[in-house]
Amino acid sequence: MELAEIGLVGLGVMGSNLALNIAEHGHRIAVWNRELPRLPEFIRDAGDLAQHIIPTETIEQLIAAIKPPRAVILMIPAGAAVDEQIGILKPLLGEGGLIIDAGNSDFRDTVRRVKELEGSGVTLVGMGVSGGEEGARHGPSMMAGGERSAFARIERIIMDIAARTKDGEPCAAWLGPDGAGHFVKTIHNGIEYADMQMIAEIYGAFRDGAGLKPAETAEIFKDWNTRELDSYLIEITARVLSAVDKETEKPIVDIILDRAGQKGTGLWSAVEAERLGRPASVIEAAVGARVLSSLKDEREAAEKAYGLGKPEAGAFTKNDAQLLEHALLAGKVVAYAQGFAVLAMASRMFDWNLPLPTVARIWRAGCIIRSQFLGTIAAAFEGPKVDNLLMTPAFIDIMKRSHGALREVVARAAQAGLPMPALSSALAYFDSYRQGRGTTDLIQAQRDFFGAHGFERIDQPGAHHGIWGISEMPATPTPGEKA
Ligand SMILES: NC(=O)C1=CN([C@@H]2O[C@H](COP(=O)(O)OP(=O)(O)OC[C@H]3O[C@@H](n4cnc5c(N)ncnc54)[C@H](OP(=O)(O)O)[C@@H]3O)[C@@H](O)[C@H]2O)C=CC1
């Protein structure tokens, strides 16, 4: 039997499609799944591609079916399952073994696993894969981290199966050592959360502020997809909004429960951003919005207690489509600026030397946040080095012409009681970021008052303290008494 070039564990949604993609590119692959009944089903569905696939029933058979030195892709849930499989594979793979963890692992786990495997003869590549089911099957975006030489061993297969941009560039790259690939994938997902939340808020403006039907909103999103907002998420939003439920013949969004799920990458993005001192407030707002959405019973009780806000007819109208388009664009710029600022800081902190233009380039196709906008970001990062995307000439131009719309939309939504947590936080970040003198002078004074934490002065170097002692404070008059 001709041995396989590579093996794969986990024939779920992503693993089975990735295996078919690999087979379609003529690479022989051996596969194994924990639950055996999945195997014949997968081979049956593979059709002609089955000739490039070796189905195996035990992990030992899987290893025996791969050409040494052996490489195995794990496409299984992040966390304990990955540790368990690495534990099983390590002795079986032996010297020169390579494990590619292609799930959404926490980069901290990847860093730990790389260390734990040191000296064992087995190497780990942590590789984020984005694009969902369709991407995995026909071309995902892939973000790899680990030893450069280890990635080189699978580079040909990865480049063959990756998505390609219109100009033919593969959307996959080695981005840095140990956890770099999984970190970039985490931030990708954080941005995905922010994008999705802001789109949902704009949908809310059309539904609750303007009284539009889903199909009418779908037409507007379809139109937006021909301009600056052109992206996969806008495209699928238009398709989702025009979809009808077969059973009820109602728009499908109207019968879906408003309770969002999440598996962790959005939360990790927000937490890592704060840890790195580069807050990603739009991502945080998006995570918070999903959490709040899950408290359905509490929200219903609160609606009974307070009543709804007053999304009076006219808070928005169909004629505000352009205003809302520009507001979404401004919010998107801020969310991406925050995400890339986190990547830049992580690169510095962990010594990864992340190539930010490459990150933007490999997100242009294949992944969930793919868009033409990422081409503009890649070009912006190729110019003079800046700390924040908001300081590049291209994005200064976009923000100058669109932040007014964001302000108008957030203000009108606030007046009408329409929640816009992500768009509001994008505006707040923008206004805080561009304010040369903020209001934390007062916070520093308060900290010094209650904890003698000290403060810097604008006119003298060094650390200083205020004279806050009770005896120096003017007495507080009692009510009715003259000061
Ligand atoms: N779905 C998506 O759009 C995307 C998912 N991902 C990530 O890819 C990974 C896989 O996701 P997805 O394919 O959606 O998940 P699925 O639930 O569809 O499949 C999970 C697979 O993992 C296997 N598995 C679970 N636990 C173990 C274990 N302890 N040991 C061995 N195999 C195990 C399952 O086998 P069994 O049949 O025996 O249960 C199954 O084959 C996750 O990390 C996910 O976050 C990344 C990008 C997109």
Ligand SMILES: O=C(CO)[C@H](O)[C@H](O)COP(=O)(O)O
């Ligand atoms: O990685 C992905 C896309 O890039 C997955 O679709 C991800 O699992 C979605 O995350 P969540 O379930 O938390 O919404």
